[in-house]
Structures are given as structure tokens and as C-alpha cells.
Amino acid sequence: MNSATNQPASGAPREGAKDPTVPIWLIVVLFLLVFWGGVYFDEHSGWFEPQVYSPYVSAEQLKTFQVAGGPDIMDQGRQIYERTCITCHGPAAAGQPGTFPPLAGSDWVNEKEPGRMIRLVLQGFSGPGLKVNGQPFNTSSAMVPWNSLSDDDLAAVITYVRGNKDWKNTAPAVTPEQVHAIRAKIAAAHPLSFTPAELEAINPAE
């Protein structure tokens, strides 16, 4: 290893030897590539947005592609119904005679203004004296309050039930804003479940 020239093979500089620097063209290539890299990153990376995947290039562009208009509200409502309401009210919304009132063709559901129905679903109800389509419906069961669902979910399921043609319901849809407004109104005013008498007294347009 230490041959005649007495140079260590490690490449340590010799005394007085000049150490050539990196050739200029290589530095130029490096800078050109770094520039390219910067441009590429700017155009294709979405700037660290975790939701931007190629072929989309930015969060703004991705937003313009959200054209589904939100979920199909009937489908969303159906999903919530099948997870939540179906246990008591049944798959055909026929309820159970003597225990759970039907929703199909019910006057409670088909009111043009949804105020009563929204309150009912939000706060639940209990107590005797329920009438459905004019006929008394005697039940000792109570309806559980569903204020744990979000405004969007409640609006979806209420719209679904109100507009379900198979169940002969033809009432107009409900928006999350309406649910939100009523939620705010009753939060202070009426913390407990409604009784049927109270519900009858409510003006559904409010």
C-alpha cells in the first residue's frame, strides 16, 4: 500500500497538491435539476395537502370536482333509517300495532310544515293520548330522543321518511338549517320529552 510515492491510499491531500473543484458544468446541471424539481413540486404536489392525490394538483382544483352535490339525501336517509328507526318502526314503516305507531301514511309525517315532526324526533315523546290519522294509538312505549344525531343526519332521515313514495308519504323535504333552528329553540325551552298533548298544541310552522 505504501508504495514508492508514500501516499496513503485514503485520498488525503498531499502537501501542496491542488484539489480540483467540482466542474462548473456539473454545478449548472445540479442547479437546473433543482429548478426543475422545484417547478415539478409546485405543479404536482398539491403543496402537502393530505387530500390531494394525483391527477389532481391542488386543493382548489379538487374542490371543483366535488360535483356529486353531497350525498343523495334519500339514500343517506335510508341508511340512517335502516340503522336507527327500523328496529321499532319496521322495514315498511308499518310500526307495530299497539306498540309503535306507523310512519307510512301517517298524518304526523305528512304535515306540510315539519316543525312538529322535527321536534318529535329531536326530543322524543312519551305519555298517553297519541292519535295517528285520527285514530287513538294506545301505547305505553316512549320514543327515544334522537338529538344525538347531527343536523345533516336528522334532515336526511326526516326527508327520507316524509318523501318515501313506497310508504305513500308525500311531504316536502327538510333542510339541516330547519333542524338546527328548532334544536336551538327547544334546547332552552323544552328539555324533556314531549307529551302528545303538547305536541298537538304546537304550531308546526314554527
Add this chain to the structure above:
Amino acid sequence: MNATSPTSSASDSISTAEIDASCRVPLFTLFVSGAVWLVLGSIFGLLASLKFHSPSFLSDCAWLTYGRVHAVATNAFLYGFALQAGLGVALWIIARTSQTRVAQPWMIAIGGKLWNLGLTIGLIGILMGDSTGFEYLEIPRYGFVFLFLGYVLMTFFSLLTLHNRKERALGVSQWFLLAALFWFPWVYFTADYLLLSRAPIHGVTQVVVAWWYSANLNLVWFGLVGLAIVFFFIQELMKRPLYSRHLALFTFWTIVLFASWSGVPHSAPVPAWIPALSTVGTVLTVVTALSVIVNIRATCAGGCSQTENPPPGKFIAFGTMAFVVAWIANALSGIPEVASVTNLTWFTVAQWQLNVFGFFAMALFGAIYYIVPRVTGMEWPRANFVKSHFWCAAIGIVVIAISLAIGGIVQGFDWHDLKMTNVEVAKSQLNFLRISTLGELLILIGNLLLLGNLIGLSVRYYKTHFVPVYREVTAELKPAEVKP
């Protein structure tokens, strides 16, 4: 080899022969085990390759299904040979450039044994079905533990040897090796901790870490250690210094900064910024290849003939050329337009093979063929095996790289061609795979030649050094020699 050092230097100077002799024990373990794993890996690799032509070949046994055999082949090669023998060569280079004896050679040998233990149980685990599912990181946790311990032992004493160096200023090969020795345990431990522990990370981040680990092992670690070997031997064999330290420093920084960002493919199911960063890193590694070309060409200017030992020089030269081709191919395949064709095809396999075998393994072969005679003081039993190994390995890897690269490009275009069914695409690959199997066979033959030579030399060494001593010690004593 003339092993005299200038006698005019300080009285505590150590001769090269002593330095080499101190390496004997660890290098014996690391090189011989490495060669055994190399052959084993090649056999499994050949087996895996054969399964493409004859899918029902050995398919009835769960242990020999393609997925497990392939994992064993790559891991035996990477961890058994490339890392192990690489550490051996690194140790020798450190000892030589530090001009000091190896610190605690027996501890390094024990580290090597632990490494082998970890690898053995890890590979058996893979065959039993415990593969982790991450490429190049298939060895399950129980194997990792021993591998890591073995690595720590080997590296600690290598670093201690470096610490004992005479000249405090570091040379080029020393920087590269020092960085590499720290690099591997960090990335390996991180990958193991995040992926294989009791509470691994969730979801697609697992694969990002696995890709990061793979790039750091295949590009950064092999790049650093391989170039350390190339730079050392170019100077050693040609008896002239490296053209430019600045350029070597430039190479070092471009490897550690850019290649460590490589690895995430363009199509990955991750947010766009991750493949974008990886693409930029990959394309920038072309600068590394260019800087190496400039440095080596300028060092070799005025003729490349070596004054001693042609065969190691041939291996090192081939390795350098393969480095340049493999890294330029890698950088090109980072460009998005090219990646849309070559991604998820055999092209990436070809590039990997060229990098780890064509570059790193060939550089290791050259180093081993140079080091072992000096460390043991004996010549190779069969010099013609060394030459044949070179030709088998060189032709083998060129055949594999070219056939799989072309096959990969054809495959990429075929997958984009909607008129081709899945089976038609697979069929169009078949001839390329057949050719690459021939390449694998050649490489296996070459590896067997290396193993044969190493074992022959070890036997000869044993016979020369131990047997006479043994015989002397166990010979019957003459009555006159018995003390009363």
C-alpha cells in the same frame, strides 16, 4: 505482496502485514458466511426464476411457493452476503486507512455469528410463513433482534478501529464508510420499530416507511459503501490518488441528500406530495452518477492498467460502470413520463439487480479477491476460477439487466394496451424471463466458484497453520522429553 512500510516512521508504526493479520478472524467469518449465503440466495433465486417457466414446479409445498422462495432469495443475498461481506470489506478498509490493528477482532467475529443466527432464523421464519410483507424487510422480528445485535457489535468495533487511527483527518473512503455505518442501524431500527413492533403504525404509512427503508438500504448504504470500496481500490490498484476530494464530497452530499428521498413509486396510494418529493429526489441522483464518472475518468486518465492483480481490478471497473448505468437508469425511471411505463414492471427489478449485484456485489468480489490473499498470506487455490467467476458474473448480470429492462418496458406498454388480456401480457414476458433465468444460472455458477475458492483456501490455511501445530502438540513424546 511487498508488505514493508517505511521504517523511518515512528517506532509504533504497524506494518501492513500486521494490520492484515489482525483482520484475519473477523474476515474469515464474514467472507465465508457471506459466500455461503450468496450461493444459497442464488439457488433460491434460480428456483424462483424457474417457477415462471414452469408454474407447477415444486408448487405443492407451502415452503417452496414462489412468494416465500423469492423473499428468501433477496434477503439471503442482501443481508447474508451484501451487508455481511460489505461490513467485512469496510472493516479492512478502515483498518488499512487508519493504519491500525482491528480492535477486538473476536468480538467482530461474534457479531458476525449473531448476524448469521438472526438471518438463519429469519429466513426459516419466512419459509414458514412469517414474512412481514414488506419488500427487502421480510425478516420477522425475531430475526431482526439478532441481526441488529450482531450489527451493533460489528460496527462498534469497526468504529473503535477508526477511532484509533493515526492521522486524524479522514480520507474519502473513511467518510463514506463512517456515514454508512451509522446510517444502517438508524433506518433499520426505525423500520423495525414502526412496522414490526407490537403496536405498528397504521395504514399506508407502513408502506411509505418500507419504501423509505428500501431506498436507504439499496441506494444510500450500498452507494456509500460501494463507492468507498471503488475509491479505495482505484487508488490502491493504480497507485495514484483520487482526482478530486471536492468531487467526492459532492458525491457524498448528493447521495445522502437525494437518494434518501427516493423510493416511493409514482403510482403509490398516498397524497401527491410524497411521490412528488420522491420523484425529485430520484431524478436528482443523476448528479451522483455524473460526479462519479468525472472523478473516476480523471483518476484513470492516462491509462487504466493496473500494476498488480488484474482480476480484482476487472471486478471493480465493472462495478463502477454498473453503478453509473444503474443510477442513471434509476434517475430516468423517476421522470413521470418514463415512470408511467416502467412503474410496477420488471424494469425496476432490472435496475435493482444491476445496482446491488452489478455494482455492489461485483465491487465486493473484487475486494474479496484482493484482500483474502493479503490477510491469509496465501494465494487462491485456483486462479482460473477467479477469472471464470468474473466472466460468469459479468455476463450473467448483463444478461439479466438487459433482458429484464427490455421485458419491463414491453410489459409497461402492454399493460397500457387495452387490447391485451392479462394472460397475453404475461406471455409476452416469458421469453425475457427465460433469458434472465440463464443469467441467474451463470451468476450461480460464478458464486459457486467463489465459494469453492474460499473453502479451498480455508482448508489450505487450516492445513498449513493448524495441522502441523496440532500434530506437534499431539505427537507422542519421546522419553527424553518427559520431565520427571
Add this chain to the structure above:
Amino acid sequence: MRYGPYVFLAAFFALAVSWFGFVLTPQVQLGRPVQETNTVMKADLYPQERPGEARQGLEIYRANGCAYCHSQQVQQKGTLVNVVLTDAGKKTMDVAKVLNDEHLGSFSGPGVAAGLPKTLLQNATMDQAVALQSLLKNAGAKTDLHLVPIGSDIERGWGKRRTVAQDFAADATVMPGSLRVGPDLANVGERLPDMNWQLMHLYAPRSVVKDSPMPSYAFLFERRKIGSQPLADALALPKEFAPAEGYEIVPKPEAKALVAYLQSLRSDTPLYEAPLTPPPAPKTNAPAK
């Protein structure tokens, strides 16, 4: 770089930068188990946890290295848009004029309202589609935009949209694959749901796909003597692959688990990051497919 500590610091710095970029930041962004990206079907939890047998199947997939030949990453080159007229409104003459001006066909007033919903413009860019939409809105018509993801993977039928991180959020080990010797499997549960086909394909791939290079996974099956009756599970293999007379091939639990996993592989739910126009919901009470 003359001294050891400098090299150490340089290596540490470079590795720390790379670790920060590829290990820490992705974990911070994507590491939470469930993310609220399913803003299209809010009521749906996506991805659903795979059923128990499918989770065992994932382990078998991992142990046998299926990811070495099969990827699970659908790629998407771009997204085109169709403009669909849903309501011609009251001023059908104006609507027809807009369509005729835009060279989308020759429409008459009544003709516009016939056969709704109908696609007016196909495979346009988002800008073109939005422009047409606003013109039609001014004319009183209502339109919907339908997204058409494009890419060779999608056209091959391997998926309806690209695979994203959320698709793997419920998997213990994520294996998107690195080589496509065989087709992509991200949506194979939707494409090839038949359990018997999958079992036969695993036992003897060439019995259902001629000349397939896939190795046979016969070790996942058991060859047993037929008892008084063949088992219901036994595979109905064609003659060249069937066992000898009096024997039947029955899948072991591992084979069934692997098939359950393959059947659970679907990733075509529309997500915020991979928007897709969902198929129209059924108008009846019948459960959606």
C-alpha cells in the same frame, strides 16, 4: 469533512431531513385510524373493518407473498366530466338555442325536454363542463355533472377510481405491491366475486385461466377420499385437473380465508380525495347493491 464529528453530523442531518419528510410527516397526516374523508356518503363508515375471515385471509396473502406479483394500486390519469340534463325547465326554446349554439346537436324546444336525463356533453374538461352548466342555468335548465375517471387501469376494469390511503386504513399490513405480473387486485371482490372461481383459480390457475403463469396453491387444499357423498365444498374441477377417481379436493380453512379476503377487496366508494359519481340510488325501499 476532515474530522469524524463532521461526517457524523452531516449524515445525521441528511437522515433527519429524509426521516422528517417520509416517516414523520406522513404519519402525522395519514396515521390516524379513521379519517372523515367520506363526505359523499356521510352516513357510511369507510373503510369498513374487514370480516374476521377476511382478516385471516390477509395474513395468508402476506405469508405467501402474493404482493410480489399482484399490485393493489389502481392508477388514474385524469378525470373528465359529462354534463347531464336533468330538468329542461320552462324556457325550453332558450335551452335548445344554447345547445345549438354550442354545437351539441340540433335540438328543438320540445325535443330538449324529451328523454331526460340525457347526456349533453361527454368527456369534457371541468372548465368546459362548468361553462356549459352555467349557460344552461341561465336558460333555466338544471344539469348534473358526472365524473368520468380515466386511465388505462380504469379502462381495464381494475377499478372505478384511483386507490387512496383511506382504502387501506382498516388493514393490519398494507401491501400495495411492486410488480404486476398478474392483474391488479384492488377491486377483485367486485370483479370476480364468485367463491368457486377463486378457489379453483388458487388450486389450479390454468383450469380457469388458460396459460396463466400463476403458481398453483395446492397446499391450501386437501385431497381426500370421497366418503359416502362428495362434500359440498369439494371443487368441481375440469377433467385434466381433477384428482383421481374416488378423490375430491376440498379447500382448507386457509383457502377459504384467502378467498374471503379477495372477495372483500373493493375500493370504489366515492371519497373527497377520489371523487366519483356514485351510481344512482334505487328509488324503492329495496336495499342498494
